[in-house]
Amino acid sequence: MKSLSPSVSLPLLFLAVCAAHGALQSRALGAEDAAKPPAAAHAGAHEGMGLKRELIEGITPADFLRLSTKPKTVHITLVATYSANNYGMNFNGFSYGKAVYRIPAGWNVEVSFINPSPVPHSAVVVERDQIKKLQVGEPAFKGGATPSATVGISSNKAAFQFTADEPGDYALACGFPSHALAGHWIALEVSASTAAPTLQLGDAAPVQASAAK
Numbered sequence: 001m002k003s004l005s006p007s008v009s010l011p012l013l014f015l016a017v018c019a020a021h022g023a024l025q026s027r028a029l030g031a032e033d034a035a036k037p038p039a040a041a042h043a044g045a046h047e048g049m050g051l052k053r054e055l056i057e058g059i060t061p062a063d064f065l066r067l068s069t070k071p072k073t074v075h076i077t078l079v080a081t082y083s084a085n086n087y088g089m090n091f092n093g094f095s096y097g098k099a100v101y102r103i104p105a106g107w108n109v110e111v112s113f114i115n116p117s118p119v120p121h122s123a124v125v126v127e128r129d130q131i132k133k134l135q136v137g138e139p140a141f142k143g144g145a146t147p148s149a150t151v152g153i154s155s156n157k158a159a160f161q162f163t164a165d166e167p168g169d170y171a172l173a174c175g176f177p178s179h180a181l182a183g184h185w186i187a188l189e190v191s192a193s194t195a196a197p198t199l200q201l202g203d204a205a206p207v208q209a210s211a212a213k
Ligand SMILES: [Cu+2]
Pocket: 080, 089, 120, 121, 122, 174, 175, 176, 179, 180, 184
């Protein structure tokens, strides 16, 4: 991935990106949306966001983490702008690391990334400290990113897969410049002491992966 030119004023770029989000999405936002669980927010808070709804039709939280039919493999469905939370800069309704995927070390992870929004987003698996950067770095695991993550994709989907072969604290972060810094990331923990993959959404208890479809 290319780094940003040093001649770009970083604060100005950040403001420009935020303004673009605001223009596209402000109508859909209300203080109450952020407080709702994602399923409830999903039902009504997307009006005016220009979403390509057919991309996410039928997706429920049970799809966020499923066992695969392959051994030691999980399937993650990662939806950017699943709700209006954080100006749409969320994955599966959560931002700032408030959803946590916990994967046993050595497992394979297949990711279906979907962005129904016209605002470009992407997904990159990075070490946790990368989320403090305006531009997150290279994927922590081989293959762990959507194509052209700095450019992102809009109103479309992409798939990628990686092997979580090194325990540690990681993030599923948006690679579009400034988005991770603005909260567009959720947590990924790779653990040598975990037997089964789990997903924790906000304050709810961690839930084991659903059965394969
Ligand atoms: Cu993003």
